[in-house]
Amino acid sequence: MPKKIIKRFLPDHQTIKNHKALKMFGTVLHDPNLWHLNRKSASGAFGIGLFFAWWPVPFQMWLAAASAIPMRVNLPLSMATVWVTNPFTMPPMFYLAYLIGTTVLGAPERHFKFQLSWQWVVQSMETIGPAFLLGCGICSVVCGLAGYLGLDAIWRYSVSKAWKNRKLRRKKMQ
Incomplete structure (x- = not known):
């Protein structure tokens, strides 16, 4: 079941409620729907997390949390899913995004060399940024x-499969 797998990897809701970065959300975090794990809340949270994972900003988790709260989806899952982009996956993911952007714009692919400086970021936003x-x-x-x-x-399939298995077990018991 997806619920058991997801619960194994999620942190305790008290840990998240007490996290210093999330204190700005106040008592809104006490909504039980933000911690409940069902098909709707898990799917929504997963979608939100993957949506913000592609944003090239340093505060993706806050954006995911700020979106999960009004949409009333699972907060820990939305924040954890953002970590699809991490220091190891970010370069290939963002390069793929750049290639897709050049294809859609019909622009030629520009070769560039990454430099860890603010000047390079400003200059590259003018050239490869769009x-x-x-x-x-x-x-x-x-x-x-x-x-x-x-x-x-996946959630619907696993629930359907569980119902079918339960039905077969009941038939065998009769």
């Missing part, structure tokens, strides 16, 4: 929808 940001937006929407629909389908 294609990169468009690619990030496209990947964000596509992956968010695919994550939502995919987890929803």
